[in-house]
Amino acid sequence: MSNENLGDSVENLLTENRTFPPSAEFAAQANAKPEIYEEAERDRLAFWEKQARRLHWDTEWSSVLDWKPPYVKWFIGGKLNASYNCLDRHVIEGRGNRVAFHFEGEPGDTRTITYADLLADVKKCANALTELGIKAGDRVAIYMPMIPEAAVAMLACARVGAAHSVIFGGFSADSLLARILDADATLVITADGGFRKGAAFALKPVVDEALKSKTNVRNVLVVKRTGQETAWSERDIWWHEALARQNPEHVAQPFDSEHPLFILYTSGTTAKPKGIFHTTGGYLTQAAYTHQNVFDLKPESDVFWCTADVGWITGHSYVVYGPLINGATQVIYEGTPDTPHKGRIFELVEKYKVSILYTAPTLIRTWMKWGDEFPNKYNLKSLRLLGSVGEPINPEAWMWYREVIGNNNCPIVDTWWQTETGAIMISPLPGVTATKPGSAMATIPGISAKVVDDEGIEVSKGRGGYLILDKPWPSMLRGVWGEDERYKETYWSRFKDLYFAGDGAKLDNDGAIWLMGRVDDVMNISGHRISTTEVESALVSHEAVAEAAVVGANDEITGQGIVAFVILRGGIPNVGGEELIQELRNHVAKEIGAIAKPRQIMVVAELPKTRSGKIMRRLLRDVAENRAVGDSTTLADPNVMKLISEGLNSGKSED
Ligand code: PRX
Numbered sequence: 059m060s061n062e063n064l065g066d067s068v069e070n071l072l073t074e075n076r077t078f079p080p081s082a083e084f085a086a087q088a089n090a091k092p093e094i095y096e097e098a099e100r101d102r103l104a105f106w107e108k109q110a111r112r113l114h115w116d117t118e119w120s121s122v123l124d125w126k127p128p129y130v131k132w133f134i135g136g137k138l139n140a141s142y143n144c145l146d147r148h149v150i151e152g153r154g155n156r157v158a159f160h161f162e163g164e165p166g167d168t169r170t171i172t173y174a175d176l177l178a179d180v181k182k183c184a185n186a187l188t189e190l191g192i193k194a195g196d197r198v199a200i201y202m203p204m205i206p207e208a209a210v211a212m213l214a215c216a217r218v219g220a221a222h223s224v225i226f227g228g229f230s231a232d233s234l235l236a237r238i239l240d241a242d243a244t245l246v247i248t249a250d251g252g253f254r255k256g257a258a259f260a261l262k263p264v265v266d267e268a269l270k271s272k273t274n275v276r277n278v279l280v281v282k283r284t285g286q287e288t289a290w291s292e293r294d295i296w297w298h299e300a301l302a303r304q305n306p307e308h309v310a311q312p313f314d315s316e317h318p319l320f321i322l323y324t325s326g327t328t329a330k331p332k333g334i335f336h337t338t339g340g341y342l343t344q345a346a347y348t349h350q351n352v353f354d355l356k357p358e359s360d361v362f363w364c365t366a367d368v369g370w371i372t373g374h375s376y377v378v379y380g381p382l383i384n385g386a387t388q389v390i391y392e393g394t395p396d397t398p399h400k401g402r403i404f405e406l407v408e409k410y411k412v413s414i415l416y417t418a419p420t421l422i423r424t425w426m427k428w429g430d431e432f433p434n435k436y437n438l439k440s441l442r443l444l445g446s447v448g449e450p451i452n453p454e455a456w457m458w459y460r461e462v463i464g465n466n467n468c469p470i471v472d473t474w475w476q477t478e479t480g481a482i483m484i485s486p487l488p489g490v491t492a493t494k495p496g497s498a499m500a501t502i503p504g505i506s507a508k509v510v511d512d513e514g515i516e517v518s519k520g521r522g523g524y525l526i527l528d529k530p531w532p533s534m535l536r537g538v539w540g541e542d543e544r545y546k547e548t549y550w551s552r553f554k555d556l557y558f559a560g561d562g563a564k565l566d567n568d569g570a571i572w573l574m575g576r577v578d579d580v581m582n583i584s585g586h587r588i589s590t591t592e593v594e595s596a597l598v599s600h601e602a603v604a605e606a607a608v609v610g611a612n613d614e615i616t617g618q619g620i621v622a623f624v625i626l627r628g629g630i631p632n633v634g635g636e637e638l639i640q641e642l643r644n645h646v647a648k649e650i651g652a653i654a655k656p657r658q659i660m661v662v663a664e665l666p667k668t669r670s671g672k673i674m675r676r677l678l679r680d681v682a683e684n685r686a687v688g689d690s691t692t693l694a695d696p697n698v699m700k701l702i703s704e705g706l707n708s709g710k711s712e713d
Contacts, residue, residue: 074453074494074495074496074497074566075494076453076494076495077492077493077494078460078469078470078492078493078494078495079491079492079493080469080488080489080490080491080492081467084354084442084469084488084489085489085490086489087489088354088487088488088489088490089350089351089354089355089356089489090351090352090354090487090488090489090490090503091489091490092490094351094487094490094503095490095503097503098503098504099503102504102529103122103123105503105504106122106123106132106343106504106532107122109343109344109346109347109504109532110132110133110136110339110343110532112343112346112347112350112383113138113143113339113342113343113346113383114138114142114143114147115133115136115137115138115312115339116137116138116139116312117135117136117137117138117312118135118136119133119134119135119136119315119339120134120135120136121134121135122134123530125530127530127550127555128545128546128549128550128555128557129536129537130340130530130534130536131315131316132315132316132339132340132343132530132532133315133339133340133343133532134315134316135314135315136314136315136339137312137313137314137315138312138313138315138338138339138342139216139217139310139311139312139313140213140216140217140313140319140338140342140379141180141184141213141214141216141217141310142217142310142312143342143383144213144216144378144379144382144383145173145176145177145180145213145382146177146310148173148385149173149174149177153173153385154172154173154174154177155172155173155174156172156173156357156385156387157170157171157172157387158171158172158173158175158176158382158386158387158388159171159176159206159209159388159389159390160361160387160388160389160390160410161205161206161389161390161391161392162389162390162391162392162406163205163253163392163393164252164253164254164256164391164392164393164394164397165253169206171206173385176206176209176210176213176382178306179206179207179210179301180210180213180214180217180308181217181304181306181307181308182301182304182305182306182308183210183211183213183214183301183304184214184217184218184308184310185304185305185308186214186279186297186300186301186304187214187215187218187220187245188218189300189304190245190276190277190279190295190300191244191276192215192218192220192244192245193218193219193220194218194219194220194311194313194317195219195220195221195318196220196221196244196245197220197221197222197223197241197242197243197244197321198211198215198220198221198222198223198243198244198245198246198247199222199223199224199225199234199237199238199241199243199245199246199247199275200212200215200222200223200224200225200246200247200248200368201224201225201227201229201234201246201247201248201261201264201265202224202227202247202248202249202252202261202281202368203227203249203251203252203253203254203261203283203392204227204252204367204368204373204390204391204392205249205252205281205283205390205392206390207249207281207283207297208224208368209368209377209378209382209390211247211279212224212320212368212374212378213378213382215320216319216320216338217308217310218311219311219313219317221241221318221319221320221321222319222320222321223237223241223243223320223321223322223323223333224320224322224368224369224373224374225237225323225369226367226369226370226651226653227252227261227367227369228369228651228652228653229369229650229651230264230647230648230649230650230651231264231265231267231268232268232648232649232650233331233649233650233651234264234265234268235268235269235271235273236330236331237323237331237333238268238269238273238275239271239273240323240331240333240539240540241321241333241539242274243273243274243275244274244275244276244277245275245276245277245278245279246265246269246275246277246278246279247278247279247281247297248261248262248265248278248279248280248281249261249262249280249281249282249283249284249297250262250280250281250282250283250284250285250286250288251283251284251286252283252284252392253283253284253392253393254392254393254394254397255393255394255396255397256397256398258284258286260284260286260288262278262280262288262289263288263289265278266289266291269293275293276293277293277294277295278293278294278295279295279296279297279300280294280295280296280297281297281298282296282297282298313338314338315337315338315339315340316337316338316339316536317337317338318335318336318337318338319336319337319338319341319342320335320336320374321333321334321335321336321539322334322336322370322371322374322477324371324477324478324587325580325587325588325589325592326544326548326580326589327548327578327579327580327589327590327591328589328591328592329589329591329592329594329595331592332538332539332541332544332548333538333539333540333541334371334477334478334535334538334539335535335536335537335538335539336480336533336535336536337536339532340531340532340533340534341379341480341481341532341533342379342383343532343533344480344481344531344532344533345375345376345379345380345383345480345481345533346379346380346383346384347481347504348375348380348481348482348485348502349375349376349380349381349383349384349386350380350384351487351502351503352445352471352473352482352485352487352488352502353414353416353443353445353471353488354414354443354488354489355381355384355386355414357384357385357386357387359413360386360387360413360414360442361387361388361389361410361411361412361413361414361440362381362386362387362388362389362412362413362414362416363388363389363390363391363406363407363410363412363414363415363416364376364377364381364388364416364417364445365391365395365403365415365416365417365418365421366416366417366418366447370477370586371475371476371477371480372416372447372448375480375481375482375533376416377390380481389406389410389412391403391406395421395424395425396428399432400428400432401432401433401435401436403417403421403425404432404433404435404436404438405436407436407438407440407441408436408437408438408440411440412440412441413440413441413442413443414441414442414443414444414445415441415443415444415445415463416444416445416446416447417445417446417447418446418447418448418449418584418585419446419448419449419450419451419452419455419585419617420448420449420584420585420615420616420617422446422451422455422458422459422463423452423455423614423615424615425458425462425463426454426455426458427614427615430462433462433463434462438463438465439465441463441464441465441468442467442468443468443469443470443471443488444459444460444463444464444468444469444470444471445470445471445472445473446459446470446471446472446473447472447473447474447475447585448582448584448585448586449575449582449584449585449617450496450572450573450574450575450617451472451496452496453495453496456470456472456495456496457495460495469486469488469489469493470486470493471485471486471487471488471493472485472486472493472496472497472498472499473485473498474498474561474571474573476559477535477587478534478535478549478559479527479531479533479534479535479559480533480534480535481533482502483501483502483505483507483527483531484498484499484500484501484502484505484507484571484573485498485499485502486498486499486500487502487503494566494570496572497566497570497571497572498571498572498573499570499571500569500570500571501571504531505527505529505531506527506528506529507525507526507527507528507571508525508526508528508556509521509522509523509524509525509526509563509564509565509571510523510524510526510553510556511523511524512524514526514553514554514556517564517565518565519565519566519567519568519569520564520565520566520567521564521565522562522563522564522565522574523562523563523564524552524553524558524559524561524562524563524577525559525561525562525563525571525573526553526556526557526558526559527556527557527559528556528557534557535549560576560577560578560580561573561574561575561576561577562574562575562576562577575618576610579591579675581608581609581610581618581620582610582617582618583610583613583616583617583618583619583620583653583654584616584617584653585617586653588620588650588653588654590607590608590609590610590675591608592650592654593606593608593620593622593646593650593654593656594606594607594608594622596645596646596649596650596654597622597624597642597645597646599645599649600641600642600645601627602626602627602630602638602641602642603624603625603626603627603642604624604625604626604627604628605624605625605665606622606623606624606625607622607623607665607673607675607678608620608621608622608623608656609621609623609675609678609679609682610679611657611658611679611682611683612683613657619657619658620654620655620656620657620658621656621657621658621659621660621678621682622642622656622658622659622660623659623660623662623665623678623681623702624642624659624660624661624662625661625662625663625664625665626638626661635661638661639659639661642656642659643655643656643659658682660681660702662701662702663701664695664698664701664702665678665698666678666690666693666698666699666702667693667694667695667698668692668693668694669692669694671694674690674692674693676688677690677693677699678702681699681702681703687699687703
């Protein structure tokens with residue numbers, strides 16, 4: 059959302075005055091009690107030290123924090139192993155037989171994996187990585203479907219001190235290649251394919267395509283998931299063969315608190331994705347602390363299900379690291395929510411007696427659209443807490459989630475955070491906070507955020523502005539991989555020594571925080587960040603396109619949808635339009651991945667530009683959202699908008 063729209067939305071929210079305090083029963087048993095806020099307030103660093111003691115440290119830190127903006131270090135001098143904290147510790151302390159993952163494949167195959175099973179696989183995988191020459195400090199690209207081996211691969215990397223870079227399985231060969239090159243990965247871990255929407259899709263051929271270019275990748279380790287025919291070359295190794303020949307023992311070595319744990323690429327305002335870089339001690343501390351307090355996890359009795367793929371930060375922090383450190387039992391599911399039927403997620407909630415469900419507003423809105431009959435068919439009584447993440451949740455969807463999924467007795471935690479923040483930052487605490495539908499409410503204990511105006515001055519209650527974080531936090535990104543200037547420029551240049559998140563927010567009259575969406579050129583499609591520039595570059599890389607402008611338009615289901623305006627090259631006839639438009643949409647999917655496929659492409663003769671040549675996206679957004687076009691007096695050619703609006707419905711296209 060552009061900043062100029064913030065004011066209007068602020069007005070609308072002032073009318074939301076429903077609040078939902080936790081029930082007395084929930085509050086009485088909650089992990090986090092009201093005093094936790096005071097405790098953190100009293101001595102923030104002592105509070106974080108206490109949270110860090112959740113972990114097993116081979117060497118304790120000598121100082122808590124080293125903050126030289128914008129560079130931070132936490133728990134300096136401390137040494138630990140991430141994989142040991144997720145696995146060995148539970149087995150040593152007698153929890154080896156506890157289920158770590160109830161895995162459900164899309165075709166209905168299942169696996170029950172205990173902590174002891176998971177540790178055994180991770181040890182063998184760690185030995186296999188060592189055999190392949192992977193050492194501490196190396197980078198490993200992981201390109202996998204949502205199967206348990208994805209978590210095994212991540213934990214094995216962490217165990218040997220190699221940073222993993224997980225690339226979502228929906229990305230194209232070009233996107234994969236760009237990430238392999240940027241991180242200079244020397245190994246790729248993948249699968250032959252996975253199951254999605256009732257069919258097998260292939261992953262290995264995408265890796266082969268990417269590796270046609272010159273990289274430093276020496277080997278490709280391949281999990282056999284679908285059994286489909288797979289081309290093979292000398293650098294390829296089957297996962298099951300490599301693991302079978304390994305020594306089952308592996309002793310995890312401790313690494314420095316600031317040792318790299320992973321890189322995860324996310325879109326920024328330019329076409330090149332940013333490698334968000336996280337380290338070990340602080341990240342694990344905040345992942346574990348938030349997972350236990352925000353989700354109220356009771357590891358002996360809860361079944362936790364975060365529906366995110368490990369290709370996104372949510373899967374890193376709340377499928378792999380946070381829950382495993384806390385000894386949680388989880389559900390992981392490979393497929394889509396509508397395969398083989400629209401009640402699939404609810405069927406699995408019933409089957410595994412899921413008690414905590416964490417998902418995205420886009421899925422909640424999709425369920426609303428499908429109708430209540432699907433959730434109503436299943437017994438969802440096991441649920442006791444619901445979470446939301448990835449984009450603002452509109453009050454209607456929040457209420458539906460509460461009533462239809464939560465049977466009016468589950469607290470909802472709307473959690474705001476980012477790939478960059480590593481873990482939850484703003485959220486209700488479920489046994490403490492009286493929630494308002496659509497608001498993430500307040501920073502969690504230990505975290506500090508403010509809403510500021512253009513000058514960096516904190517706004518008063520009832521007003522909107524930019525969300526900033528004014529104190530360093532343990533799971534803060536440590537940089538953008540290989541791009542220090544970009545790190546400083548993107549996050550720290552807007553306001554001096556304050557982290558600028560890129561989101562608009564407002565404070566209501568009670569001081570509760572309402573997130574209002576991005577204020578930069580980043581779109582949020584189904585909770586995934588995609589930059590307008592990235593899609594524009596993909597479009598102009600097609601021979602038919604001379605110029606392109608992309609905006610995120612409101613979308614009932616996905617939050618925002620991608621709408622592109624393109625000018626064709628001279629001499630390219632736009633005959634009938636539709637065929638070329640389909641081709642352009644597919645071209646974007648091929649260049650970036652299916653998640654970036656524009657919802658709509660409009661062929662136009664001109665783009666609205668200021669006299670200095672800047673595209674006025676605000677006006678294009680008005681067109682894309684079917685609004686009257688706003689003030690266009692600064693346009694170089696005032697007639698352009700009329701021409702564009704007239705062509706509005708040509709080239710509308712839906713899948
Ligand atoms: O715009 C905010 C939105 O998602 C962005 C972060 O995206 P990503 O790094 O992909 O991480 C998504 C999962 C943590 C934010 O800048 N966002 C995330 N959670 C919320 C949200 N917007 C509103 N409410 C949320 N709860």
